[in-house]
Amino acid sequence: MTHDIAAVARHFDLAGELIAAAPIATGHINDTYVLTATAHRRPIRYVLQRINHDVFKDPPQVMENVVRVTEHICAKVFRNDPELASRQLAVIPAEGGSACYRDAQGNFWRVYNFIERAVTYDTPESPGLAREAARMFGWFQSLLTDLPGPPLHETIPGFHDTPRRFEFFQEVLKADAQNRAARARPEIDFLFQNAGICRVLADLVAGGEIPVRVAHYDTKINNVMLDSTTGTGVCVIDLDTVMPGLSIHDFGDLVRTAACPAAEDERDLSKVALDISLFEALAQGFARETGWFLAPAEKSHMVFGGKLITFEQMIRFLTDYLRGDVYYKVHRDGHNLDRTRTQMKLVQSIIEQEESMNRLVERAFQNSSGGTN
Ligand code: GN1
Ligand code: MG
Numbered sequence: 001m002t003h004d005i006a007a008v009a010r011h012f013d014l015a016g017e018l019i020a021a022a023p024i025a026t027g028h029i030n031d032t033y034v035l036t037a038t039a040h041r042r043p044i045r046y047v048l049q050r051i052n053h054d055v056f057k058d059p060p061q062v063m064e065n066v067v068r069v070t071e072h073i074c075a076k077v078f079r080n081d082p083e084l085a086s087r088q089l090a091v092i093p094a095e096g097g098s099a100c101y102r103d104a105q106g107n108f109w110r111v112y113n114f115i116e117r118a119v120t121y122d123t124p125e126s127p128g129l130a131r132e133a134a135r136m137f138g139w140f141q142s143l144l145t146d147l148p149g150p151p152l153h154e155t156i157p158g159f160h161d162t163p164r165r166f167e168f169f170q171e172v173l174k175a176d177a178q179n180r181a182a183r184a185r186p187e188i189d190f191l192f193q194n195a196g197i198c199r200v201l202a203d204l205v206a207g208g209e210i211p212v213r214v215a216h217y218d219t220k221i222n223n224v225m226l227d228s229t230t231g232t233g234v235c236v237i238d239l240d241t242v243m244p245g246l247s248i249h250d251f252g253d254l255v256r257t258a259a260c261p262a263a264e265d266e267r268d269l270s271k272v273a274l275d276i277s278l279f280e281a282l283a284q285g286f287a288r289e290t291g292w293f294l295a296p297a298e299k300s301h302m303v304f305g306g307k308l309i310t311f312e313q314m315i316r317f318l319t320d321y322l323r324g325d326v327y328y329k330v331h332r333d334g335h336n337l338d339r340t341r342t343q344m345k346l347v348q349s350i351i352e353q354e355e356s357m358n359r360l361v362e363r364a365f366q367n368s369s370g371g372t373n
Helices: 005-009 059-080 127-143 162-175 181-193 195-206 247-258 276-290 302-323 335-367
Strands: 017-024 031-039 042-051 108-113 213-215 224-227 233-236 243-245
Touching: 005 017, 005 031, 005 042, 059 108, 059 127, 127 213, 127 224, 127 233, 127 247, 127 276, 162 181, 162 195, 162 302, 181 195, 181 302, 181 335, 195 302, 213 247, 247 276, 247 302, 247 335, 276 302, 276 335, 302 335
Parallel strands: none
Antiparallel strands: 017 031, 031 042, 042 108, 213 243, 224 233
């Protein structure tokens, strides 16, 4: 569907006149545009997004979370580094001061400041980049350890409820409405053989060994912005899924996306494997910022988190493939099956290297300021 972006933009408190609006193709879920306005002949850029309300059923709740989190982070960073605080995400209010605007068709729109002189990477090009991205997600979590007020909204209920996702996969498989299961036999078998992975964390949370914190829940490497000159982390973006959750899940998703240089939809599976030096860098970066507050059971399950989240992502891609590609945007036939296969290959690679990965995490936490617990 095409939208009248200029008309939408008029509902926000932009500085000056809108002179350009360009779509950017990024992410599987929301629609994103870069807006340029000029005030006193100086261009100011913004990011306009249509929140996908099929995925996020209650966009105002998403925005309530986002405003609380961005304001808390900005205020805390400001105390030590006002320049860095000015480069954090901030919600630009819509008319009447609300955090998003609802158009006549029922779409929800929101605007952020554009973080200038910063870049994102889709793949970890070096251990240094992986370390810095991981440090940023750890920093994000540490900044939110003292978020005041009630728990955040769960913007997608059961988002990392892996047992529930596995149950849903089984229902979809049973129906096989698109007749696609036959093309995914080895992948389906793999899920059943490894289904024991799903329950482990739920049990540790229920037993009180692992606390629920504020989690980002989409810790892909391209959700970190780095300064384009120095390569130093600037801020964490894509806050729609920030909600009560597990630190292990965040580290796990980082392992999934940043410890393997191949793209998520790579068809040449020989390129898909966990790279141990990228993984070590991730562990070091994350431990540096989180060592002081994580519980022992969280530290000792970080590698498991990588395996779990990759396994869960495999369940999610395969479920969507079997349903007929209704959730993730696809750009070719079998796209979700290709994605499923990369995740499976990565889980296998993690299983093969699990022991040495655990040793690296232990060492990373020992060397972080927080020690091992
Ligand atoms: C989705 O749209 P994007 O790229 O930010 C998804 C993540 C998945 C990811 C897989 C709300 O994220 O959970 O890990 O695709 N976001 C949602 O690439 O489902
Ligand atoms: Mg996202």
